[in-house]
Amino acid sequence: MKQFMIAGVSSGVGKTSITLGIIQALTRMGYRVQPYKVGPDYIDTAYHGRIANRKSRNLDSFMIPNEDALAWSFCKWHQNVDIAVVEGVMGLFDGLGTDKDCASSADIAKKLGIPVILVVDGRATSTSAAAIVHGFSSFDPNLELVGVLINRVASENHFQLIKGSIERYTDIPVLGYLTKDTRVELPSRHLGLIPDVEMEQLDKQLLRLGEMVQKTIDFDRLLELVEKTEQELRNPFSKQNFSQLTLAYALDDAFHFYYEDNLDLLKDWGVTLVPFSPLNDQELPEADAYYFGGGFPEVFARDLAANKSFRASVLWAHQYDKPIYAECGGLMYLGQELETDEGVFEMAGVFKGRSRMTDRLKHFGYCQATSQEPSIFGPSGTSIRGHEFHHSVFETNERPIFIMKKIRDGEVVSSWEGGYQKGKTLASYLHVHFYQNQELLKHWLEEIRGY
The missing domain is CATH 3.40.50.880 (Class I glutamine amidotransferase (GATase) domain)
Structure with a gap:
């Protein structure tokens, strides 16, 4: 089973755009993709499901404190697919309070055994990106950080500069990038992205996003790094009969x-x-x-x-x-x-x-x-x-x-x-x-x- 989480170093680095592009690209490549979102989000999940043609699911260790129920919320839905793609929330270690393991993306990744791909904002940086990745990769040794993606790079040369510095100073491979393109930027309002049901021309934007990442992300290498043993499936809920309602x-x-x-x-x-x-x-x-x-x-x-x-x-x-x-x-x-x-x-x-x-x-x-x-x-x-x-x-x-x-x-x-x-x-x-x-x-x- 292939499964991975797209996590950001912070909110606003573009992990949603990259996640949508990856789901679009994998779907175009013929894979059956089951999407997920960390945290209590409704709008991102609707975007996921629109592309994958499968309902996206929420993974939330605060709302679902029982680990068996949390595992069920993940494992139940990817039994008949090729790849599970999880979008993180906020920064990788951001959750409730200062505890890195309280309702954070990292907490979900460790509890469910999901490899993590880190998104770094490449605007106005080069070698300093290596320090960011080094910090994230060493902060929690129990977390499986397997790769990095760079968002908003200015050019191929800019990407190679960032990639070279990260791979020189860390052992985390850089798997690709996304350039800044206003044609695929998704509008937002007070609760985040505007819901997909309100947007015209959305499918064209998502298609372009998928085409972009398919050209600039090494999917062969990415999929090699995220192969995991399938978890045992156990329903923690007792059977009830309310068929008359x-x-x-x-x-x-x-x-x-x-x-x-x-x-x-x-x-x-x-x-x-x-x-x-x-x-x-x-x-x-x-x-x-x-x-x-x-x-x-x-x-x-x-x-x-x-x-x-x-x-x-x-x-x-x-x-x-x-x-x-x-x-x-x-x-x-x-x-x-x-x-x-x-x-x-x-x-x-x-x-x-x-x-x-x-x-x-x-x-x-x-x-x-x-x-x-x-x-x-x-x-x-x-x-x-x-x-x-x-x-x-x-x-x-x-x-x-x-x-x-x-x-x-x-x-x-x-x-x-x-x-x-x-x-x-x-x-x-x-x-x-x-x-x-x-x-x-x-x-x-x-x-x-x-x-």
């Missing part, structure tokens, strides 16, 4: 942030999944419960507000005690109003209050929620790991259900209240991965079933 979930340009493993675990347990569109459908479909994931409701606020019949069907479902669960963008939609630069727009009105966009991230990062009363996930005191990533605030007088804490290096660095439960509807800014504890999902489905 239908769960409808929001899926359109405004709502599409879901962990694929969550949806697959639901299907593994027999749940029938039905997509719906708050942008385009007239009303909710018939289902036992409803799931609103995150996304960009603020970008589509005017269209969401204009779909009055759908908003009315959501409020009706809540009032008639249909179970509803919403994360982040879903919370914003279930409030009364959403305020953006373009104005104030009516939303579903389940919770009293207004979501208001701000100019900076709020409560960004990993956090832990403790419920102060029984909820769909368990009794009072249930602990839930998750991730918040939003520019909005929800201004409301509704009573919060969660005490939220951000814990770093063993210390609570901030705490706040969040999440709201009314009847059988629960909504919060927290993105939850069910692989952390199957009892959370089991309790929710039993609540839907009526136990």
Whole structure:
């Protein structure tokens, strides 16, 4: 089995562009590629999947602290492919706090036995790049660093200068490079890259990116270095039967942030999944419960507000005690109003209050929620790991259900209240991965079933 991680020396070195180019090139070469992303990212995974024609998966050792469940989230999906390609997050050793082994790309690589290829930004540097690679290669001897790629080089001569210095002062081979080309730069906004569903001409950009790296990366050498013994596959989750349940979930340009493993675990347990569109459908479909994931409701606020019949069907479902669960963008939609630069727009009105966009991230990062009363996930005191990533605030007088804490290096660095439960509807800014504890999902489905 061939598998490798593309990791950066820091954020912003271009590891996403290189990863997309590599997936594109390998796919064009006839390989079956299974992509992954370290950390709680939804947008990069959508780009991966668009190229590979396989759903990309998240590998996250904070959200999935159990190592058997983490290994399952990796091994399950590359049984019938040729190559597993993992995109790292931030810098190689950056994670939660100062511990290099806490939710970092390096932590994932070591736990899952994945060789690492390091991306170095070649702008305005030459021999100093060798010092960077030397530092990364010697910092953790348990990490398998097998190669280097140089991004944003000015020319072939510039690349040869950097390559020569790295290979003179370290024993890490330099496998290729990518030049700076504005024609393949991917636009971004406040949550990172613009989602692929919103971009025209994207496939042409990705095709060009693949053609570029195919010319400048030594794929024969790269693939020689990343051959690994296949890990033993063991399902850590008990078999459940919820085949009588239908769960409808929001899926359109405004709502599409879901962990694929969550949806697959639901299907593994027999749940029938039905997509719906708050942008385009007239009303909710018939289902036992409803799931609103995150996304960009603020970008589509005017269209969401204009779909009055759908908003009315959501409020009706809540009032008639249909179970509803919403994360982040879903919370914003279930409030009364959403305020953006373009104005104030009516939303579903389940919770009293207004979501208001701000100019900076709020409560960004990993956090832990403790419920102060029984909820769909368990009794009072249930602990839930998750991730918040939003520019909005929800201004409301509704009573919060969660005490939220951000814990770093063993210390609570901030705490706040969040999440709201009314009847059988629960909504919060927290993105939850069910692989952390199957009892959370089991309790929710039993609540839907009526136990």
